Amino acid sequence: MFDKINTYLILIVLVMGITSCKSSRNIISKNINTNWQFKAVQDSVWLKASVPGTVHTDLLANGVIEDPFYRLNEKQLQWIDKTDWEYYTTFKVDNKVFNKETIELEFKGLDTYAKIYINDSLVFGTDNMFVGYQLNSKPFLKLGENQLKIVFDSPIRLGLEKRDALGYRLPNAVNDQSVNGGLGDKQVAVFSRKAGYHFGWDWGPRLVSSGIWQDILLLAWNKASIKDVYIKQTELTNDVAQLNVAVELEATDDFKSFLNIKIDSVLSVRHKMDLKKGINKIEIPVIIENPELWWTNGLGNQKLYKIDIEVTKGGRLLASNSKNIGLKTLEVVQQPDSIGTSFYFKLNGHPVFMKGANYIPQDVFLNRVTIQDYERIIQDMVYANYNMIRVWGGGIYEKDIFYELCDKNGILVWQDFMFACAMYPGDAAFLESVKQEAIYNVKRLRNHTSIALWCGNNENLVGWKNWGWINDIYNNQGGEVLNKVWKGYTDVFHNILPDLVKELDSDTFYWASSPSSVQGEDQTLTSGDYHYWKVWGQQAAFSTFNEYVPRFMSEYGFQSFPEFETVKKYTLEEDWDIYSEVMQSHQRSIIGNKNIEFYMESMYRKPKDFQSFLYVSQLLQAKGMQIAIEAHRRNMPYCMGSLYWQINDCWPVASWSSIDYYGNWKASHFKVKELYKPIKSLFFVKDNQLQVHIVSDELENKSAKLNLKLLNFNGELLNSLEKEIDIKLNTSAIYFSENLNQIVSKYNKSNILIVAELLDDNTHVFDESIFFFETEKKLELTQPTFNYTISKAANGKFVVEIVSNVLAKDVRISSTTEGKFSINYFDMLPFKKYRVYFDSETEITDEKSLENFKINSLFDTY
Incomplete structure (x- = not known):
């Protein structure tokens, strides 16, 4: 649909792996995130907009819609994704900027179908949420005030057009909530390179938004700009680390200059360059003597070397870039043995059992996730003794801050490409978009020490093999369509993605599909990775976790409700029944609430009220997680990984998460912290x-x-x-x-x-x-009597010392003060003193501030 727009491409530079340069006299970098307005294309009234943002959050801020997460409001907002929207701002270009040789606009994230206008000239169109763009904009800019307009076409309208134009039907994507969106069985999620979870999942709402979801920058420069840096480790011993620094430079003309490389602010290499107009690629070897290794959380330090790359001419800085690099060796070991084939990660020569979870985006509306949110979730991983997180393929390639924090904290990242639980189109335009998406994100993320594995997709292969897709296509559309759909799969996951990973990030392991076996076939317990869902999906007993122990368990789990204080934020008292319309709307698994009740009846006495039911559901989830994790760890080295589903939520909901949408640890996260020691x-x-x-x-x-x-x-x-x-x-x-x-x-x-x-x-x-x-x-059980004192600890935190006169089962401490207790939902032995530290999110002046807290146990639910 962008043929007309492509006539402008001669004026556009699409940059894969964009990195922002340091400020200098030669380089000007400004955010264009202010003075934005938006409206529906057919409307005449402009409203105030936020950038980064989304249509939904802007409508909410202007009072046009109510909170999408409250009660049943989501159902009333399905018109938004069928509307075209436009965003508009003005910005000034002064002489200092205008006189630069090159002026670019960098769009870090546009969701999804966007047409970009500069001063009424249509300069570019996008159709992939996961790709950032850097446009040579000087030909369209003028001195003084400039206009920038972005028109977002409805992803539903264009998705329906692509669906009709495909010529055959793909299998139903099991989590595309097309019925909730008023589309009947016309599912369109797979036709757009957009976060799949926006269209709904069995833990998420259907809120298909559009908008400017990441920053827009104005970049102005003379002479040279660094477009990409790739630091490849070529050798690592106790004595020396050999690095190859590959730099991609754009020059505005031919000139001589120097490339300086500093390590931890000390000059290591000064290289003379003869730059030619256009793109220049330079590779420089760099040595670090007596290198300090990077280790995962719990095994050692996370030393990161700061590598500065500078382009200078006549002593003047023209361009610069900086990377933080950890030195390590990491391999995925698959060796035949008497049972099958191993699957484990070897870090710095040591096999490491991977402990962690699967991660989804932290909000349906991505602009609402703050730096503090990223810091909190990574610390939640560290506190719970994680060493790996899986970025799941139905969300997004996360922002740079996520990977930077993983680098700093020793959390390895199993990185999915963004494909999940579906088969996708295989036409040339789609494949080209996927290729550009992969190039952009592999180049953007490959320097992060935390990246441990690139995985092609989540459950596409197991879906093809086991979910009836093959028979459905063959019986209804014939063998020719069947072959066409499978070819689309192999083109992406067996050709495009592995070839690009090999070319751009050859040190990192590629795994075509999770789960799958070493032969690249369906999952098996004796090789590859495994997703176990008979517990939950087929109501198998928790004890079967002991029977289904694979080489690497990359998904398993059990649901619970969030705590009562969270539920109160999206309900009224009349909704406080797990089978009320509101509670069932905030439960997207069609078997969810019945399943929780089914398992609870076999293990616990019936809770006395709604609040008690929520609490016991968390104990039930923690019990299931305990049985599974203990089975995995107990069976090492046969099994060498346990990544449960899932750590977090994207809205307030009953789900498999161990931390709810508002950041509250459920019983299972406290249990995981203990089990992952x-x-x-x-x-x-x-x-x-x-x-x-x-x-x-x-x-x-x-x-x-x-x-x-x-x-x-x-x-x-x-x-x-x-x-x-x-x-x-x-x-x-x-x-x-x-x-x-x-x-x-x-x-x-x-x-x-x-x-x-x-x-x-x-x-x-x-x-x-x-x-x-x-x-x-x-x-x-009998009624416990708790005696406790509250005092200030030496570390500045407050400590609660508690003693019970009898066994107190599953003790939960709660407080109206925002913060976390060091342990919770724990068993107290009689007459043993337990010290529980409280880490407050706000300043606490004295122990009286903590007196408004409660201590409950399982006995109180009877």
Whole structure:
């Protein structure tokens, strides 16, 4: 549709892997994010707009619509995505800018179908949300005031046009909520290179927005501009790191200059250049002596070397760029063994068990995600002992700040390309758009130390093999269409993407589809990665997590509701029933609320009210996560990864998240924090033997003491065992095993427990695990009495010291003060003092500020 626009391309530079330059006398960089207005194309009244922003948030800010997340408002807003919108601003170009040889406008993110007008001249059109553009704009600009207009065509209208023009039907994309959007069965999400989750998912609403979702910059420069920098590590030993710095420069004419490379502000290389007008590519070797390695969270430091690249002429800075680089070796090891083929990550020569989750965008409206939000979510990963996060393929390639924070905090990134749960068109225009998208994002992200793996898609292959798509196409459209659809798949995931990764980021592993096996076929437990959804999807028992243990588990999970305070933000009291229309609208899994109730009935007593049901749903989720994670860690090195679905939400909803939309940790995130500890004791019953496994991710052996205590719920010591042990590095092993009947024969299983303590110096307990002999439903709990004190700790935080007179199951501490407790939803042994630290989001002057808090336990839900 942009044939007419393409006549202007001679004046346009499309830059893949754009990086902003430092300010200098030669370079001017300004945001064009102010004075914006917007309106529907057919309207005459302009409204104030925010950039970055979206149509929905601008309509909300102007009072045209109500909060899309509140109650059932989403349903009333489906007209927005069928409307064309335009955004308009004016900006001044002074002599200082206008006299530069080159003036560019950089559009970091336009969503999605945008026509760009400068002073009434149509200069460019976009059709891919995931690509940034840098346009040579000087021919269209004038001294003084200039106009910039961007018209966004309806993604639904254009999607329907592309759907009709394809000539055949693709399989239904299972999460495209076309019915909610008033389209019936006409699904259009796959036809646009736009975030798939905008069209709905089984945890998200259908709010298909448009807009300027990232910054617009004006860049003006003379002589030279750095367009791309790629720092490739070619050798790494204890003595030296050899880097190859590849720089892509644009020059306005022929001239001599110098390329200076500094490492941590110290000049390393000064290279003389003869630049030619146009694009110049220069490669310079750089050496770092006695390199310090980059390690994941929990294994070591995250040293990042600051590499500055400067172009100078006559002592004057013309252009500059900076990258922060960590030095590491990382490989995905797939070696045949007696069972199948391994799948694990080896970092700096050491196999590492990957602990983490899947990540989705933090909001449906991406402009609302702040730097503070990114910092918070990455810290939530660090606190919970993650070392990997999977950026899932139905969202976005995240903003640079996300990867920068992962670099700094030792979180490896499994990076999906943005394809999920569907088959896509295979026409030439679509394939070319995908190619440009891949080039842009691989070049943009490849310098980040955190990038561990490029994955072609999420569940497209398993969908093709197992979700009935093949039979549906063959029976209704024939073999020719079947071959055409499969060719579209192979063109993207077996040709375009792997070829580009090999060309542009050859050090990073490419995996065509998650999940899949080493042969590139459907998932199997004995090779590749695996998504296990019989728990939840088929109501399989939690215990089956122990049976379905793969080489690398990249998806599994269980739902819960958010806490009551979150639910109150999008409901009225009349909605406080899990089967109310509002609560079911904020539950996008069609089996969701019934599933939670089904599993809860088998494990817990019926909660007494709505609020208690929400709380117990979180305990239920945490229980399922515990069984799964323990199975994965217990079976290392056969299994070497556990990435649960999912860490976060994009709106307030019942979902698989361990942290709700407002940043509140659910019970499962506190549980994950404990289960992902570097050294963890794990109880397991096998063949009627109660075993204590201890798993270590550490790179050194550790001497410790294992204490086992059999207690009743009143705190009486019934039996005990002390044992000196040596915990072997990077292993899982059994350190205790005894017949279950012999342990419990004298006692009532419903009111006894075993606690395992690990002590590192015979006094300090660094790990504690508790085993119950019955499900929560059968435990004979009694009302606990809590005694507590609140005081200020030496670190400035406040500490709550709590003691219970009996076993207190699943203790939850809550406060009206915004902040997080260091532990929560935890079991309290009788008469043991627990110290719980409180990290406030606002300044607390004294302990009285924390007095308005509550302590609840499972007993209170009866």
